Amino acid sequence: MTLDFLGTLQRTHTCGEPRSPQAGQAMTLMGWVNRRRDHGNLIFLDLRDRTGITQIVLDKEISPEAHAKAEVARPEYVVAATGVLRRRDEGLANPNMPTGEVELVAHTLLLLNDARTPPFSPAEEAIANEEVRLKYRYLDLRRAEMQQNFAIRSRVAIAIRNYLVSQGFLEIETPFMTRSTPEGARDYLVPSRVHPGHFYALPQSPQIFKQILMVSGFDRYFQIARCFRDEDLRADRQPEFTQIDLEISFPQMATIFAVVEGFLRAAFSAAGVELGAEPFLRMTYDQAIQRYGIDKPDMRLPAMVDLSAELTAELRTTLKIDPALPVLGFTIPSVGELSGTARKALLGEIRSGFGDCGLDMLDVSRLRTNPSLTPLAEAIEARLSAEMHRFNGSAHGTEDLAVVITPKPGTPTMWNYDPQWIYKRVGGLRLELARKFADRHKLFQQTRSAADFKFLWVTDFPMYEWNEETKSWDAAHHPFTSPHEEDIQSGALVNDKGAVRALAYDVVLNGTELGSGSIRIHRKDVQQEIFRSLGMSDEEAKERFGFFLDALEYGTPPHGGIALGLDRIVMILAGAASLREVIAFPKTAKAIDLMVDAPTTVSDQQLRELSLRVTARS
RNA sequence: GGGGACGUAGCUCAGUUGGUUAGAGCGCUGCCCUGUCACGGCAGAGGUCGCGGGUUCGAGCCCCGUCGUCCCCGCCA
Numbered sequence: 001m002t003l004d005f006l007g008t009l010q011r012t013h014t015c016g017e018p019r020s021p022q023a024g025q026a027m028t029l030m031g032w033v034n035r036r037r038d039h040g041n042l043i044f045l046d047l048r049d050r051t052g053i054t055q056i057v058l059d060k061e062i063s064p065e066a067h068a069k070a071e072v073a074r075p076e077y078v079v080a081a082t083g084v085l086r087r088r089d090e091g092l093a094n095p096n097m098p099t100g101e102v103e104l105v106a107h108t109l110l111l112l113n114d115a116r117t118p119p120f121s122p123a124e125e126a127i128a129n130e131e132v133r134l135k136y137r138y139l140d141l142r143r144a145e146m147q148q149n150f151a152i153r154s155r156v157a158i159a160i161r162n163y164l165v166s167q168g169f170l171e172i173e174t175p176f177m178t179r180s181t182p183e184g185a186r187d188y189l190v191p192s193r194v195h196p197g198h199f200y201a202l203p204q205s206p207q208i209f210k211q212i213l214m215v216s217g218f219d220r221y222f223q224i225a226r227c228f229r230d231e232d233l234r235a236d237r238q239p240e241f242t243q244i245d246l247e248i249s250f251p252q253m254a255t256i257f258a259v260v261e262g263f264l265r266a267a268f269s270a271a272g273v274e275l276g277a278e279p280f281l282r283m284t285y286d287q288a289i290q291r292y293g294i295d296k297p298d299m300r301l302p303a304m305v306d307l308s309a310e311l312t313a314e315l316r317t318t319l320k321i322d323p324a325l326p327v328l329g330f331t332i333p334s335v336g337e338l339s340g341t342a343r344k345a346l347l348g349e350i351r352s353g354f355g356d357c358g359l360d361m362l363d364v365s366r367l368r369t370n371p372s373l374t375p376l377a378e379a380i381e382a383r384l385s386a387e388m389h390r391f392n393g394s395a396h397g398t399e400d401l402a403v404v405i406t407p408k409p410g411t412p413t414m415w416n417y418d419p420q421w422i423y424k425r426v427g428g429l430r431l432e433l434a435r436k437f438a439d440r441h442k443l444f445q446q447t448r449s450a451a452d453f454k455f456l457w458v459t460d461f462p463m464y465e466w467n468e469e470t471k472s473w474d475a476a477h478h479p480f481t482s483p484h485e486e487d488i489q490s491g492a493l494v495n496d497k498g499a500v501r502a503l504a505y506d507v508v509l510n511g512t513e514l515g516s517g518s519i520r521i522h523r524k525d526v527q528q529e530i531f532r533s534l535g536m537s538d539e540e541a542k543e544r545f546g547f548f549l550d551a552l553e554y555g556t557p558p559h560g561g562i563a564l565g566l567d568r569i570v571m572i573l574a575g576a577a578s579l580r581e582v583i584a585f586p587k588t589a590k591a592i593d594l595m596v597d598a599p600t601t602v603s604d605q606q607l608r609e610l611s612l613r614v615t616a617r618s
Numbered sequence: 619g620g621g622g623a624c625g626u627a628g629c630u631c632a633g634u635u636g637g638u639u640a641g642a643g644c645g646c647u648g649c650c651c652u653g654u655c656a657c658g659g660c661a662g663a664g665g666u667c668g669c670g671g672g673u674u675c676g677a678g679c680c681c682c683g684u685c686g687u688c689c690c691c692g693c694c695a
Contacts (some may be wrong), residue, residue, distance in 0.1 A: 035655075042652035055655070075645090092654055117646060120629050124644085124656090128629055131687050184695035204695090231694040232619095465695095478695050578688095589688065 001073050004110035009080055016052025017327065020101045023087040028053055029104060029151075030080045030112070032142070033073050033122045043070040047104075048123070050147045055103040056081045066109040074113035075123065076139075082108040125227075130400060130580070134594040137585060149582050153570045157224055159270035160244055160566075163263040166219060167248065169220040174209035176202055176226070181544065184468065188239070196611035202228035205563060208548055210247040210344035211520055213479065214559040215551045222246040224566060233589050235578040236512065236568060240587075244569075246516075247561030253505060256562055257457060260507055264455070266567075271573040273448055280455040280507070288458050289420050289510050293328075293427015297453035298511025300443045301434050302391040304330045304426060306574070307404060310379045312483075319362065319371075325407040327362075328426040331384050332433050333392070334441040337400040350403075350429065359425060362404040380404060403433065431511065446575050456508045463487070463500035464533075473497045474534050477504045479530055481518040482560075493533055506565065514569060517562025524552040 003135050011030045041060040046053050058070040079373035083106035088126035094100030120128035122142035133140040133358040180187045180201035187201035206225050213221045225245045265275045307327045350361050367377035385396035405426045438444045446452045463483050464473040487500045521527045531541040570582040580586040
């Protein structure tokens with residue numbers, strides 16, 4: 001087969017464009033052969049580009065040459081078809097295609113390139129396994145679904161840029177090759193050739209640079225920034241990812257919230273979802289833990305209810321419940337009536353899921369079989385009903401699954417240092433059961449209306465976290481986060497670290513953390529105080545962050561900011577289950593790029609230039 | 619580092635209690651077909667059952683190990 005040269009031929013329309021009003025026009029379409037239907041002397045080619053598909057007709061009587069080319073054309077060949085657009089006759093139109101009322105009758109067909117038989121067809125709805133998709137990523141990306149995902153991604157990014165620029169932000173790039181700060185996630189390192197034994201690090205975030213840009217007077221900075229973290233992957237975690245990173249001088253928290261809500265509205269609008277003007281809900285960290293058992297509550301479900309007040313000391317003794325610890329209940333709506341065996345199986349599953357951690361499930365319906373416990377059952381139902389009513393205006397009914405978790409007498413030792421443990425554990429069960437019954441309650445379905453997207457600000461995170469292993473206090477956020485001013489004035493910074501609240505906040509969507517930010521420390525004395533409180537000596541602080549402490553001394557304005565994961569936003573908007581669906585060339589769970597086959601070993605020559613030696617290969 | 623699921627034709631998958639020559643659909647190749655659009659018809663090719671070892675008269679199936687992909691825990695200030 002001989003391929004044709006393009007010559008001076010130009011594409012006049014895209015494959016998604018042709019419509020019946022253009023019938024009679026001469027046009028040239030170029031694209032990939034999506035499907036070929038050969039009827040002997042009549043051949044149909046579906047020609048595809050990223051805008052859509054148009055049917056090309058090759059009639060031997062009209063053009064034997066073009067027809068002959070179509071006979072050898074195969075799926076994924078790249079062709080150019082020139083001819084006249086024709087309105088299809090009655091009964092020949094295809095109502096399932098946007099271009100289905102017309103077809104291009106070709107008098108010339110150029111075979112611009114051939115293609116090997118692909119391992120899977122980009123035309124098929126059914127998807128090959130992910131290993132094959134990632135190896136042949138260029139074919140996978142041809143699929144309409146992936147083309148749509150990246151169209152959304154591009155539109156979202158541009159909408160955010162436009163919005164932030166309209167609000168007076170400057171986009172400024174910060175370095176990829178920077179300094180390793182051995183705190184937090186592991187760094188990806190880049191060896192220096194010029195300085196043997198010295199390494200750059202790829203940024204985990206532009207954190208320190210953007211704060212220094214505030215010192216530099218840039219006032220409002222943003223960047224759609226690539227970040228790198230050498231940690232194990234998850235469906236929603238890739239080693240390199242993109243953040244919408246911003247920082248503002250002279251802000252209140254509300255200033256930052258308004259900017260973020262503004263650009264998220266713009267981003268969602270760009271993806272066809274109008275969010276409405278009301279501000280996002282807000283909740284403190286303590287409320288989130290107590291009501292949802294997690295710092296990123298999924299508001300698409302009712303909250304947990306603290307039933308402790310209903311359980312008197314007497315009832316606790318009867319039911320073998322710890323006298324002091326909280327009793328928590330929650331409802332999974334619209335699960336449907338469970339049969340006796342199904343209920344028993346679920347109970348067994350939940351109990352075995354707790355292992356030996358001292359929790360048990362109270363079967364509320366069985367309480368009613370004992371007259372002396374009926375009032376308790378009714379009280380519990382009433383409390384759960386009240387939460388259901390707050391949630392969606394309905395009452396708790398028999399269609400809903402009521403779960404009440406009780407701590408057994410005797411406190412497991414792990415609770416001694418984490419009083420929130422029981423809340424977190426029950427909150428985890430709430431999500432687990434909600435996922436299990438997602439098909440029944442349908443609260444996780446996306447209809448692309450604003451109601452499907454439950455945004456939330458979580459505020460007042462604790463400043464410090466007790467590290468049981470090292471018996472010391474760690475920074476819960478990062479050490480540049482400012483505590484509440486009154487917690488500095490009260491002396492809690494020194495006397496009561498566990499009570500110090502940070503001016504830190506997360507923006508949460510449907511149980512996913514979209515972004516995290518804080519008001520920063522702008523005074524050197526406070527910054528030094530925080531470093532000391534973390535057990536870092538002044539010398540050590542100077543060694544690690546000296547350049548930053550220096551910068552703080554030259555007139556640093558109050559400032560704060562936030563960073564949101566662009567990939568996660570697009571993932572949710574695309575209805576995708578994994579970041580790999582919205583990152584063009586992602587890594588596998590073992591951080592491998594299957595298409596280019598990275599990482600690889602390098603030559604001894606390269607290692608010598610970098611003064612490196614590999615001591616162990618496993 | 620730990621737990622779980624999966625791995626059979628290019629792709630998606632079936633394969634009974636361990637028993638003759640490992641199957642299906644799609645795709646692919648050839649031939650036929652002027653109104654299909656998941657075109658149709660006829661014929662055909664295509665397999666190291668992920669890899670290595672073991673048990674057995676006999677292994678796709680059982681056992682051990684190993685590799686790969688996915689999900690989760692740890693980790694991700």
